[in-house]
Amino acid sequence: MATLGAQKKHKVTIVGSGNWGTTMSKLVAENVEAHPTLFDQTVQMWVYEEDVTIPKDSRHFDPGSETSNKPQKLSHLINTLHENIKYLPGITLPPNVVANPDLPDSVKEATIMVFVLPHQFIPRVCDQLAGKIVPFARAICCTKGVDVSEKGIRLMSEAIGMRLNIYCGALSGANIASEIAQEKYSETTVAYDPPPMDSRAPTPSGSPTSSQVDLISPSKPNPSARSARLKALPAEYPPLSHENVRKLFHRPYFHVRIVDDVAGVSLGGALKNIIALAAGFVDGLGWGDNAKAAVMRVGILEMVAFGKAFFEDSAKTSTFTEESCGVADVITSCMGGRNFKCAKKATATGKSIFEVEQEDLNGQKLQGTSTAYEVNSFLRSQGLEADYPLFTAVYNILEGNVKPEQIPQLIEPKAK
Amino acid sequence: MATLGAQKKHKVTIVGSGNWGTTMSKLVAENVEAHPTLFDQTVQMWVYEEDVTIPKDSRHFDPGSETSNKPQKLSHLINTLHENIKYLPGITLPPNVVANPDLPDSVKEATIMVFVLPHQFIPRVCDQLAGKIVPFARAICCTKGVDVSEKGIRLMSEAIGMRLNIYCGALSGANIASEIAQEKYSETTVAYDPPPMDSRAPTPSGSPTSSQVDLISPSKPNPSARSARLKALPAEYPPLSHENVRKLFHRPYFHVRIVDDVAGVSLGGALKNIIALAAGFVDGLGWGDNAKAAVMRVGILEMVAFGKAFFEDSAKTSTFTEESCGVADVITSCMGGRNFKCAKKATATGKSIFEVEQEDLNGQKLQGTSTAYEVNSFLRSQGLEADYPLFTAVYNILEGNVKPEQIPQLIEPKAK
Structure with missing residues (x-):
């Protein structure tokens, strides 16, 4: 129904080609093929x-072939082998995925851009x-995490939207790229809620500079005035409704639920890492599954409180308690994620988590520790550490100020 | 403040002395000691x-002692050794726990009765x-589960309350008795919401017979008219407010949250076993933690829908999504509970769960399988199987009608 009268089709570009980006290309390419009236058949x-x-x-290695033994361009390899042998080896990509190393050319005529970049490359x-x-x-931004500092909180999707002067939603869930690439069942949450747009708005002549990109802070709520500057989709295109956005991502093995809450979806993917550390600390004490589940439950409610305190216009309880980006991602992260495992080992061996990180992660850093520090720095600047006793306990354990054994006492609700 | 003017104290009896009942006695006895103005110092x-x-x-075994080698009365052993050597060995009970084999004598003058009996003994x-x-x-009923049949749903707390013509709340959470007995941290949820009571109501002369005990069914909602027949607490007693009920159960190692929703708390403890089977079936396929978390999330939302459909006056979303009796108990049950483990092994080995039950459970039966059958029988009688695709899928897997591999397809939300 939605496409009646539409003469044009949406062109989709995946901005990024790592493990997660290549997986996204695969499933989006499958979906554009399944919906030929909505989408152009090529996915850049x-x-x-x-x-x-x-x-x-x-x-694809052929010892007799000369080219097999020489370095080749990654984009060329993807387009000839239909596989990203470096970042998603063993998975065949649909032929309608076209790798393009030219950034401006890759987004030419694209009406939908799916950002799947490492955090630090986005600006x-x-x-x-x-x-x-x-x-x-x-x-749609598929990069997890938020930028938190003393100054405030910035969502990745906001950073993208403001720099490009377009609307940007978010995708986050209990997702491990390689499992989805293998078509093992999982779910995700897409947050998509574009504001009313001006169909007469002029084409923007440039992007705001970094300093113009607003931070969200309690004293300066999420700026929405800019929505009036966003340019509406011309009527020749099928509408980008929830229904049609869902068709771009939903697969039989990758179930999508669409919500309006970009802030909640984005926060879930960041704050869950603090909870995973807490669950690991407690599990390392050998206190059993009940203690671990209790810490997870308390953590989910601190995510809810955080969302409501700092994104009151948008963050909803149900995003954290009912969606894949909330409760399910917390569960996955506390079952076997790196933050959980390192924190558990730290408690069990009496080492600091930073020692465990060095020993086990081959130079990589845990996401949870930096998020715990950033969130604590922000909460302290607001004088709100006491309102988030679990997040604060994790920070204090990392700092060596308290021990994991003290968590129950630190998070004990006061009698009324 | 609440006790000002109260001349009497509440006497507490624990009705039951198994693993969980003895654990309850221990923590309640610690709490009456901590609140001597509210509670009589002896816990029967x-x-x-x-x-x-x-x-x-x-x-306590002494090879030189004649009595050590002879059978003795359990109540005598508990009162002399301050340990339930049969059902909670190794845990010292506070001296103010008094074991009493005489049922009517044990509840004499008790204003608070904590029921911790196996399901089948309650009537x-x-x-x-x-x-x-x-x-x-x-x-307060601490027995998990509900009676579900084609005819309707009966909560344990309702069964107790109606048979005794008193108010009965419920306690349920991510709780394993032996861990709590060892004072390992966990949480629980107490549902307690007595209706307004008649301070002039006569003492009931007897109990209703079984046939008079109403079932809850969609066509006959939770009967509350009987509340007018409940006798109010005399003014000489401290009020049994949320605050004072919390003081009876909350310990530094056992955190209590009090809610109003008896139906939700009771349903959580029953329906989570169906979810644990589903999570086990999926995990046995080797699909990873994301698939498992997805099934858990879908299951929590089916609990919410079930509660709202059949207990619309009381069951709240937050009971399932935010409390220990809901999300946390689901998490614990899906991490290491028996239902989860047996279902996982069944899928992984290609056996039926009934074969696994026979091999591994030493004659015991899984709670989840009987609950799945009972809930399906009820849903079918209402024509509502399709509204609970995960619960229905579990039933059909147990029956051999579908395979665990089909779960994603069976629970896939339809596009709007």
Whole structure:
């Protein structure tokens, strides 16, 4: 019904080609093929170009072939082998995924951009895209996490939306890319709630500079005035309704629920890492599954409180307690995620989590520890540490101020 | 503040002395000692009398003592050793726990009765108590589960309350008795919401017969008219407010949240076992933690829907999504409970769960399978199987009609 009268189709670009980005390309390409009246049949995937040599254990390695032993361009390999042998080996991509190393060219005529970039690359990539995109394009940000500092909280989707002057939603859930690539069942949550837009709005002539990109802070709530500057989708395109956005992501093995709450979806993916540390600390004491479940429950309610305190216009309780981006992602992270495992080992061995990180993570850093520090710095600046006793306990354990054994006492609700 | 002017104190009896009942006695006895202005200092524990010989590995076994080698009365052993060597070995009970094998004597003058009996004993014990209790006594039911059949749903607390013509709340959470007995941290939920009572109501002369005990069914909502027949607590007693009920159960290692929703608390403890089977079936396929978390999330929302559909006056979403009796108990049950483990093994080995039950459970039966059958029988009688696709899928897997691999397809939400 929604496509009646639409003469154009949506072109989709995946901005990013790592493990998660390539997985997204695969499932989005399957979906554009399933909905040919809505979507252009080619899915562009922007590739940060690099030289790659086919590994000897790859099914594409041919010892007799000269090219197999030489470095080749990653985009070329993806387009000829239909596999990202470096970041998603072993998974065949649909032929309608086209790798493109030219960033502006990859988004040419794209009305939908799916951002799947590492956190730290988002500002740079957006700055390169500004002014070169379709002005009425819309984006979905699949990068988890938020920028939290003493100054305030910035959602990734807000950062993208403001830099490009377009609407940007978010996708987050209990998702491990390699499992989804193998079509093992999972779920996700897409937050998508574009404000009313001006169909007469001029094409923006440039992007705001970094300093113009507002931070969310309690004293300065989520700026929505800018929505009036967003350019509406022309009537020739099928509407980008919840129904049609769902068709872009939902697969039989990847169930999508759509909500309005971009803030809640984004916060869930960040704050769950603090909860996973808490669950690991408690589990390392050998207190059993009940203690672990209790800490998870308390953590979910602190996420709810955090969302309501700092995003009162948007964050909803149900996003955290009922959606994949909330409760399910907390469960997954507390069952076997890295934050959980390292925290558990730290308690069980009496080491600090930073020692465990060094020993076990091969130079990588835990997301949970930096989020715990950032959130604590923000809460302290607001004088609100006491309102988030579990988040605060995790920070104090990391700092060596308290011990995991003290968690029950630290989070004990006061009698009324 | 609440006790100003109160001349009497509440006497507490624990009705039951198994693993969970003895644990309850311990923590309640600690709490009456901590609140001497509210509670009588002795906690009676009714013991179903039996002859017990002290096991040789007990710290109380003395090979030189004649009595150590002879069977002795369990109540006598508890009162002399301050330990329930049969059902909670190794845990010292406070001296103010008094085991009493005489049921009517154990509840004499008790204004608070904590029921911790196996499901099947509740009707018989209540029938023996009827007419012999303080008419304005109140009860808390700690037995998990509900009676579900084609005819309707009966909560344990309702069964107790109606047979004794008193108010009965419920306690349920992510609780394993032996862990709580060892003072390992956990949480629970107490549902307590007595209706307005008639301070002039006559003492009931007897108990209703079984046929008079109403079932809850969609066509006959939760009867509350009887509340007018309940006898109010006399003014000489401290009020049994949320605050004072919390003081009876809350410990530093056992955190209590009080809610109004008896139906939700009771349903959580029953329906979670169906979810644990579903999680086990999926986990046995090796689909990973995301698939498992997804099934758990879907299951929690089916609990919410079930509560709202059949207990619309009382069941609240938050009871299932935010409290220990809901989300936390689901988490615990899906991490290591028996239902989960047996279902996982059934899928992984290709056996039916009934074969696994026979092999691994030493004659015991899983709670989840009978609950899944009972709930399905009820839903089918209402024509509502399709509204609970996960509960229905579990039933159909048990029946051999579908395979665990089909769960994603069976629970896939339809596009609007």
